[in-house]
Amino acid sequence: MTLKGKRAAIYSRISKDRDGRALGVGRQEGACRELARSLEYEVTHALVDNDISASFATSKRRPGYDELVSLIEAGEVDAVIVWDTDRLHRRPLELEHYIAACGVDGGIPTHTVNAGDLDLATSSGRMLARIKGSVAAGESEKMSERIRAQKQDARVNGRALGGPVPIGWIKGSKPGTFKPDPEVAPVLAEATARIARGQSLTSVSQWIADQGVRGRRRNYSSPKEGPQRATWDELGPIMSTSTVKGLLVRPANVGLQEHNGRAYKGRYPAIVDAEDYATARAALQTKRGGPAGSGRRKHMLSGVAFCWCGEAMVGVNPQQYACRVQRRQAGRVQTGHAYRRTAPLDKYVRTVVAEFLDRADVDQQVTAEARKRTTRSARDKAREQLGELEERKRTLVRLFAAGTIGEAQLVDGTTDLDHQIRAAEVTLRAAGGNRTVSRIMRAKSPGQAFLDAPVDQQRTVIGELFRVDIEQGDGVGGRRFRTELIHITPKGGEDR
Known part of the structure; x- marks a missing residue:
């Protein structure tokens, strides 16, 4: 039996829901409803933020939390019930806003399944809430540091970092391995070669669309070998020129990955010729407009x-x-x-x-x-210089592919050589x-x-x-x- 005027809002949140089945938030809500019955609250709202982090490292809005604060400020609930305080906040600034919304004198209480009650109406209760909030923020920061260290180690050693397989590769037979997509990788290689030969990004984007390569929808799962593999026409719309540009300038295309200006061995095998890649990348990053x-x-x-x-x-x-x-x-x-x-x-x-x-x-x-x-000598000298400059560009590409130089050095060096090549071509022009x-x-x-x-x-x-x-x-x-x-x-x- 519930008492009149005892209206409660349940809030459930989980940071990662890899299979999308919302089992974690479902378990939280079930435990919160049990607590509501024991405290004789009537649950009027059940708010959920599934697969959304509350840490300082994310900028995503939490629609369920925003609605909860609005209900509190409007006086439509008398209590909040959550699994734990860290489900509500991991940032001190949000906690202060929450304290102000709940009110200082005779404010709205917060009940938790695992951490007891937060009495925000007293100074001691607010202090305890701030201490718990600081601990949660510290744990969030430590977790971010561990994740960054894990990703850096994976980059250096060429291991997979998780997430969907990029366009151009498919999963290999062993876990954590990848291989070129037999349908898409040749298209990207030819598209890169066309850019390197001087074709415009617009024309190459249209050519890619004509080959049937499409972007991906949000609910896309990584392509796999076999008769059940989805076709690209089912996956998404035609890619824009900016999307195509992003695909063609990825270091992963030549088997590399970059972080903080340094190149490392990539986790995906190369699918594009290194010289074509360097020429195309320099063209796409230094030119404005078409050729x-x-x-x-x-x-x-x-x-x-x-x-x-x-x-x-x-x-x-x-x-x-x-x-x-x-x-x-x-x-x-x-x-x-x-x-x-x-x-x-x-x-x-x-x-x-x-x-x-x-x-x-x-x-x-x-x-x-x-x-x-x-004079003939000036023309011959210009042609000889052109040959030397083009060989220097190829040397830069080889150094980049070997990881000796980074992307910034490759782009700067290629841009400088392109200026010299154009100057040498003045004689022929x-x-x-x-x-x-x-x-x-x-x-x-x-x-x-x-x-x-x-x-x-x-x-x-x-x-x-x-x-x-x-x-x-x-x-x-x-x-x-x-x-x-x-x-x-x-x-x-x-x-x-």
């Missing part, structure tokens, strides 16, 4: 191909190029200006340019204008051959490197090395694509 020449144009020949009238061709829609001054009137194309379908024109120009770049004498033609403005052209021309197969490059870089190469002119045509042949009306002229060379 040079990306602009806003989506068509390969916009602004670099020309109508027979002399004006530039632009992409008016995904299917068609048209002269910039061309206007459509009553469904007819204005005479004197060219227009072409996008797909066949792009394919033809790509083929011609790739064949030209693979010719043995192309390097001399590309640098012909440079010889007019700079004077020929109209910018950094993109220089990189493609240094490839084993310049033609294939051109075909593999993103659209914005292909546009740069065509604009730097060729003049593309398009005749309007005489109407003969209908919609058939006629290569004889497309004139691709290497700058300083003959029409193709």
Whole structure:
């Protein structure tokens, strides 16, 4: 039997609930209800904060506790019942707020299952509460120190720290071991290589989405081998560019982990080439925006191909190029200006340019204008310097992979070398051959490197090395694509 006016609120909390079944807070609530019956209280509220810490190390709000304080301040409860005082507080500041809410004179009492009662209406009771609060805070700090020491030891020795398995790995056959995810790891490796080759983060993020790799939902469990494995389409939404950037710059990708500026052997095996990783990481951390020449144009020949009238061709829609001054009137194309379908024109120009770049004498033609403005020795010296600087970048990567240098040293060193590389390329750029052209021309197969490059870089190469002119045509042949009306002229060379 309960007495009128004896209303109690039960508060239960547990810091970690690994299986999500709330068994710990359930046991606390059951014991508190038994105490409420023995004290003849009517339980009007049962408030729970499951899987939420109360230590000073967390910034999470405790909704159940906040509601409890609101009920006390509103005078809707006459007592509070908890398992122990440390379920309420582990921070002295919160305790002082709680004391003020409960009131000093004739205040609301707090009953505990394990630690007796807190009489906050007397100075002795408040002192006892503060002592217990200080002890709880001290225990919380000691626990945090032990956890930090445990994690530091795990970092140094490459052991698992717990938590979900990151995207790119799956659990191994033995506990605490991991191996590359056969579906996702190759995608991340190729994405890193694409960034290292100069592609924009936006285009690489879209490519990752096209491969079917998705982010994770909150209730996601680590992927495992076998027929029951969940597909990535079931796990979450398409990842944003910022999420993709975070994935690609993780030291874990090359088998390392970092703490306080130092590199340690990682707990996950490497899934990305070390040189690609260093180049991509430096690019993503030092550059703002997309690569040079990306602009806003989506068509390969916009602004670099020309109508027979002399004006530039632009992409008016995904299917068609048209002269910039061309206007459509009553469904007819204005005479004197060219227009072409996008797909066949792009394919033809790509083929011609790739064949030209693979010719043995192309390097001399590309640098012909440079010889007019700079000496051969200066150009050769710049190329030799470029080779040395690139070798120094590779050395930095090897040192980083070996743990000799940290991330900060890698980024600073790579940034400094990139500045020197850009300075050395000024000589070559004077020929109209910018950094993109220089990189493609240094490839084993310049033609294939051109075909593999993103659209914005292909546009740069065509604009730097060729003049593309398009005749309007005489109407003969209908919609058939006629290569004889497309004139691709290497700058300083003959029409193709």
